[in-house]
Structures are given as C-alpha cells and as structure tokens.
Amino acid sequence: MQVPTQLPLSVRLRADAQFDNFIAGPNAVLLDSLVQLSDAQSDETILYLYGASGCGRSHLLQACCHRVELRGLTAIYLPASELLDLDPAVFESLEIYDLICIDDIDQLMGQPLWEEALFHLYNRIRDLSKRLVISANAAPKSVGAELPDLGSRLLWGLVFQLHELDDSAKLDALSASAQARGLTVSDEVLQFMLNHGSRNLKVLMEQLDQLDQASLTAKRKLTIPFIKQVLGWS
Structure with a gap:
C-alpha cells in the first residue's frame, strides 16, 4: 500500500463518529449505501449527500473514514471551512487515498479555482x-456551482438528502453519543x-461535549441543576 503524501492540513476524526452509533431514522437507505461504499461493496464509487446543518453530515463522512481505515486502507476527511485558506492545489493527488470525504462543499462554490480543482478531482476519481463522498447544504442543482461541467459532475453517482430526525430519534442519538463517551x-x-x-442536533452534541468536560473536571454526575449551571440556563 502506498503511503499518501502529507497534506498541509490535518483533521482529527472524532472517535465517536461511527456508523454504529448513528441513529438513522428516515435515513436508513443512505446509511446502508455509505456502509456499502466504504466496504467497496457498491458499484457506485461516488456519493453526494445534502441536508441542513446539524443533521449529521460530518458524522457520516467521518464514519466512512473510520470504517475504511479499520480495513487497513487510507482515507482523508477534509472540511471545506479549513480548506479556504489553502491553495486549491491541495486537491491534486488526493486520489492516492482509497476514500476521500469532503465536507460542506457549498463553501467552495462561486470560487473559480476551487470549482475547477473539484471538477478535475471528480474526473480522476x-x-x-477510487471512492468519494461529498456533503453540502443543498442538492447538486441548488448548491451554487458556477462551472457548468462541475454542476454535471456533482450529479454523478448516488445523491441522497439527509433528513432531520424527529425529537424521539434525537433523544436516541444523544443517548448513543453519551454511551460512547x-x-x-x-x-x-x-x-x-x-x-x-x-x-439542532449539532448544537446538542456540542453541549454534550461541554457537559462531558465539565463533569470530568468537577467530578459530578450530569444532573439537571448541574446542566443549568454549566450551560447558564435559568
């Protein structure tokens, strides 16, 4: 196995971003498709998923990377927010990885050099x-790609909407995340x-992170009075 060249960007995967603690709810087909793609059991090698902030897009992309790495293969997770200060040339040779996951590509739209770099990456993939998983806040035709050829590439492979969970499923997701910690x-x-x-599930998970740290520091259980104190709720 060839060892990928080190990029000027290092993003640590969340240890708790796993498929087995993701509450699928109405997204069971999407979850199954991501597992199959990660395991190289799918004829499709490209998947585009979109949904509102807090639906779990980042969790799923990182779970893909974890699963691929467990098989002794290479994967890279790149959030667009941390790419913007870099040269679009960072996309060159990404295909050396077995799986590439790029999060929030909507942030790259409207920027000609980034759009062109993503277009060429699609072609090489x-x-x-190789395998590519992309996430965005909107469907391919609505994400804002100004390069027509990129717009067509975004429709390659599988396209899924990641639907928001109902309150009951959000409670299940919080419980699973707490257990993982x-x-x-x-x-x-x-x-x-x-x-x-x-x-918003993303905000809830961030609050759970905050409470986890506060609980460890104070050596206290997570009770309602303690949560009010830590989060400043009345």
Whole structure:
C-alpha cells in the first residue's frame, strides 16, 4: 500500500463518529449505501449527500473514514471551512487515498479555482475507480456551482438528502453519543436538554461535549441543576 503524501492540513476524526452509533431514522437507505461504499461493496464509487446543518453530515463522512481505515486502507476527511485558506492545489493527488470525504462543499462554490480543482478531482476519481463522498447544504442543482461541467459532475453517482430526525430519534442519538463517551445520563436529563436548549442536533452534541468536560473536571454526575449551571440556563 502506498503511503499518501502529507497534506498541509490535518483533521482529527472524532472517535465517536461511527456508523454504529448513528441513529438513522428516515435515513436508513443512505446509511446502508455509505456502509456499502466504504466496504467497496457498491458499484457506485461516488456519493453526494445534502441536508441542513446539524443533521449529521460530518458524522457520516467521518464514519466512512473510520470504517475504511479499520480495513487497513487510507482515507482523508477534509472540511471545506479549513480548506479556504489553502491553495486549491491541495486537491491534486488526493486520489492516492482509497476514500476521500469532503465536507460542506457549498463553501467552495462561486470560487473559480476551487470549482475547477473539484471538477478535475471528480474526473480522476472516476477514472481510477477510487471512492468519494461529498456533503453540502443543498442538492447538486441548488448548491451554487458556477462551472457548468462541475454542476454535471456533482450529479454523478448516488445523491441522497439527509433528513432531520424527529425529537424521539434525537433523544436516541444523544443517548448513543453519551454511551460512547462513557457518560451515564438519565432519560429525564436528556429530555430536559432537548426541551430547554436548541433542537439542532449539532448544537446538542456540542453541549454534550461541554457537559462531558465539565463533569470530568468537577467530578459530578450530569444532573439537571448541574446542566443549568454549566450551560447558564435559568
């Protein structure tokens, strides 16, 4: 196996971003397709997923990378927000990886050099039968690509919308994430977080991170009074 060249960007994967703790809800077909693509069990090598912030796009892309790396292969996760200060040439030779995951490509749209670099990457991925997973906040035709040829490439492969979970599934997702951290959290506490905080799952997960750290530091259990204190809720 050829070892990929080190990029001027290092993004650590979240340890808890795994397929087995992702609550699929209405996204079961998407989840199955990502697992098959990661395991090289799918005829399709490219997948584009889109959805609102907080739906779990970043979780799924990182889960793909984890699964590929567990098989002894190479994967790279690149959030567009951390690419913008770099030269688009960072996309060159990415096909040396077995799987490339690029998050939030909507942030690259309207920037000619980045659009061209992504266009050429799509072509190389298809020619070499490597695997590519892309995420964005909108469908391919609505994401804002100004390069017509890129617009057509974004439609290659599989395209899925990542649907938001209902409140019950969000509670399941919070519970699964807490368990992955080794946290003991009652259903009452999780329901309190959902009722009094944001219903955006990304924000809820960030709050759980904050509470995890505060609990470790203070050596206290996650109770409703403690959560109010840490998060500044009345």
